[in-house]
Amino acid sequence: MQISFHGAAGGVTGSCHLVSVNDRNILIDCGMFQGRHELHEDNAAPFGFDPASIDTLLLTHAHLDHCGRIPLLLKRGFAGKVISTSATRDLTRLVLMDSAHLHEEEARRRRRHGEGEGPLYDTVDAMDAIDRFGRDAKYRKPLDLGGGVTATFFDAGHILGSASIMLDATEHGHRRRILFSGDIGPLERPLLNAPDPPGDADVVVMESTYGDRDHRSPEASVEEFYGAINDADTRGGNIIIPTFALERAQELLFFLRQGMQTKKVRSSFRVFLDSPMAISATRLFERHPEAMKAKISLMVRSGDDPFDLPDLHFTRDTSESMALNRIRTGAVLIAGSGMCTGGRVRHHLRHNLAQSDCSVIFVGFAAEGTLARIIVDGAKSVKLFGDEIPVRARIHTINGFSAHAGRTELLDWHNRTGRPETTFLVHGEKKSMESLARGLKGERIEMPRLHQKFEL
Ligand SMILES: [Zn+2]
Ligand SMILES: [Zn+2]
Numbered sequence: 001m002q003i004s005f006h007g008a009a010g011g012v013t014g015s016c017h018l019v020s021v022n023d024r025n026i027l028i029d030c031g032m033f034q035g036r037h038e039l040h041e042d043n044a045a046p047f048g049f050d051p052a053s054i055d056t057l058l059l060t061h062a063h064l065d066h067c068g069r070i071p072l073l074l075k076r077g078f079a080g081k082v083i084s085t086s087a088t089r090d091l092t093r094l095v096l097m098d099s100a101h102l103h104e105e106e107a108r109r110r111r112r113h114g115e116g117e118g119p120l121y122d123t124v125d126a127m128d129a130i131d132r133f134g135r136d137a138k139y140r141k142p143l144d145l146g147g148g149v150t151a152t153f154f155d156a157g158h159i160l161g162s163a164s165i166m167l168d169a170t171e172h173g174h175r176r177r178i179l180f181s182g183d184i185g186p187l188e189r190p191l192l193n194a195p196d197p198p199g200d201a202d203v204v205v206m207e208s209t210y211g212d213r214d215h216r217s218p219e220a221s222v223e224e225f226y227g228a229i230n231d232a233d234t235r236g237g238n239i240i241i242p243t244f245a246l247e248r249a250q251e252l253l254f255f256l257r258q259g260m261q262t263k264k265v266r267s268s269f270r271v272f273l274d275s276p277m278a279i280s281a282t283r284l285f286e287r288h289p290e291a292m293k294a295k296i297s298l299m300v301r302s303g304d305d306p307f308d309l310p311d312l313h314f315t316r317d318t319s320e321s322m323a324l325n326r327i328r329t330g331a332v333l334i335a336g337s338g339m340c341t342g343g344r345v346r347h348h349l350r351h352n353l354a355q356s357d358c359s360v361i362f363v364g365f366a367a368e369g370t371l372a373r374i375i376v377d378g379a380k381s382v383k384l385f386g387d388e389i390p391v392r393a394r395i396h397t398i399n400g401f402s403a404h405a406g407r408t409e410l411l412d413w414h415n416r417t418g419r420p421e422t423t424f425l426v427h428g429e430k431k432s433m434e435s436l437a438r439g440l441k442g443e444r445i446e447m448p449r450l451h452q453k454f455e456l
Contacts, residue, residue, distance in 0.1 A: 001171050003178070003203070004453040006048040007031055008427040013065040014042070015427060017205060018049055019178060021169045024147040025049070027057045028165060028180045028205075032068025032099070035367060040106070043069060043120055048451040052077035056145055057132075059084035060182030061162035062091035062246065068099055071121035071129040081134035083143065085153060087161025087288040089133045091246060094280050100126035137163065139196065157185030157195040158403050159247040160284070161291050166198045176456055179420075181206040183427070184405040184413055188218045190254050191247075191285075191292050191306070195405070200418030203456055206410070208428030211436025214406035221400025222255055226264045228361045228396035229256075229332075233266065235394060237357030238331045242345045242372060244338040244364055247403055249278035250285050252334060252363065253307040260309065270311045274321050274335040274344050279314045282307050325351045338364045340371035349375075350384045358393040363401050411439045422456075424448055 001021045007014030007029075014033040019026045033042040051073045059082055060066055070082065070092075084092065100123045107119035137143055137153040144150050148170040153163040162185070167178040179201035187194045215221075232239040243249045253273065260267035273279055286305070289297035299306045315321050321344050324333060333352075335345040349371075352358040366372035374382055376397050381390045405413060414423065422444045425433045430447075437445045446454070 001169060001174075001176060001456040002453055003205070003424070003456055004049070004451065005424070005426065005448040006451060007033065008065070009448045009450045009452065010430065012209060012427055012429065014069075015060075015066045016047070016069065017180065017426070018054075019167060019169070021149060021171050022147040024056075024145070024149060025054045026145065026149065026167065027054045029060055029066040029182075030057060030069045030073050031066040032064045034065055040117070040120065043072070047073070047076070050077070052079060054078050055080045057082045058151055058165050059088055059092065060156065060165060060180065061159055062088050062095050063159065063183065064095055064099055066183070067092045067095060070132075071096060071100065071125040074129050074132065075121060075125055080132075082129075082132045083135055083137055083151070084133065085139070085161040085163055085291065086136040087284070087291040088163070089136065090284045090287065091159070091161060091281065092133075093130050094277060094284065095246075096126040096129055097123065098277055139163070142168070152198070154198040155193050155196040155291075156182045157189060157192045158183040159185075160192070160288060164195070164198050166201065176203065177201045178203045178456070179205065179417060181413070183207050183209070183403070184410065185403055186215065186218070186405050186409055190251050191296050193293055195413060197413065197416040199416075201420050202422075204414065204417050204420045204423045206414060206423055206425055207404075208410065208425045208433045208436045209404045210402070210406050211410060211425070211428050211432040212407060214408050215402045216400030218400060221398055224398050224400070225255060225361070225363065226259050228359070228398065229259070229265045231396070232359030232361065232394065235357045235359060236329050237355050237359065237393070238327060238329060238333060238352050240345065240348050240352055240358070240360045240393075241332065241334045241363060242338055242340050242360070243275075243278070243334055243336060245275050245278035245336050246281050248338065248364055248401065249273065249275065249334060250282055250307055251401070253282070253309065253312070256332075257306065257309055267310050269309075269332050270313070270330060271309050271332040272313045272315055272324055272334065274315045274324060274333055274348070276316050278334070278336060279316055321347070324348065329357070338372070339366050340375070346371070346384055349382075350387070350389055353382070353384075353389050353391050353393050356392040359396060360393050361396040361398065363398045365402075407436065407439070410436060414440055419443065422446060422454075
């Protein structure tokens with residue numbers, strides 16, 4: 001039995017792990033490398049294994065850094081099936097179509113600059129990948145993969161449909177339980193259940209995104225969010241909220257609804273969800289009550305929409321989005337991308353950043369070098385579409401919302417896996433992995449390098 005690591009090894013993105021047992025090859029995730037300039041090269045590089053040799057791909061969740069290279073895997077010969085929860089399958093369709101579209105645009109841009117390379121994959125490749133989704137996994141129901149291997153999915157509480165995956169494998173009478181954490185959510189979430197501990201394992205492959213720190217409490221962060229909305233309200237101008245389309249956008253609608261119901265914010269706000277992807281994701285949430293907290297699931301099933309607000313508008317068309325530029329005061333505009341690296345939010349910033357009565361509320365992580373980070377760090381002006389725009393709007397930063405478990409929660413999750421012989425730390429920066437490793441007592445801890453292989 002062997003395991004090898006072909007992404008998120010010594011870094012956060014590109015999750016892709018391979019287990020070989022009884023002549024079967026099982027891949028866990030096939031994600032995109034993100035965030036660096038040489039992005040295209042990283043993703044276009046060989047996988048480190050033969051895609052045609054993979055029998056089954058198990059997908060933990062729909063984030064691009066876990067599913068983004070699946071169409072490329074197909075292009076290079078993968079002929080097996082993809083297994084995930086049904087919510088993950090639906091969200092992945094959305095994510096892969098969007099990703100294919102971005103790759104096509106990026107390839108057009110490269111061609112204009114005389115670089116001939118085509119897209120990593122296109123819309124048709126993404127459609128083919130979507131066709132490969134076979135059986136749906138249900139939480140806690142073991143699936144027989146053949147060859148003496150079963151896989152069981154457990155709710156990871158990270159985004160809708162997310163899972164940790166336990167592999168039970170027997171080779172030459174030798175039984176091993178190998179647990180893949182996927183991305184683990186925090187204990188307290190508005191819409192999702194807390195992570196479901198999968199039980200004892202011999203080998204654990206674990207994410208370590210926030211292995212070195214805890215988050216602020218969610219209640220305090222929601223209060224801070226209401227405070228920012230009310231402060232922005234007294235200033236009178238528009239409120240821009242850059243956001244991620246999956247999970248965070250739905251959480252914001254839910255928080256706003258709760259705030260309005262408890263009269264912590266006024267209910268007469270005009271709110272615009274200005275992101276086609278977030279609009280579609282919101283519809284998919286309503287299709288998967290089984291993947292949410294019982295309380296929310298009950299609301300959905302009884303027809304009480306947890307994301308509805310008295311004056312909420314979904315603006316899908318570009319023309320509708322552009323019309324929002326004419327609104328001068330009192331609108332809440334929720335748009336992507338979360339780090340303002342692209343998407344419609346850049347247009348809203350262009351029209352509102354220079355207005356001293358407007359406000360921008362950042363509710364998510366902003367990586368070094370992104371426009372969101374530059375504004376959060378206090379830039380006096382920023383460049384948008386070739387123009388220098390002065391920053392006169394008030395900037396709020398809410399740091400406590402996270403889809404990832406903090407350090408204490410990660411340690412607690414690991415404590416419930418028994419006494420694994422080996423723990424492999426993946427999906428984290430070096431500093432964060434080393435800090436987490438210091439908290440995991442007694443076991444063998446490995447921090448694999450890209451393409452490193454281990455005997456189990
Ligand atoms: Zn994730
Ligand atoms: Zn991830």
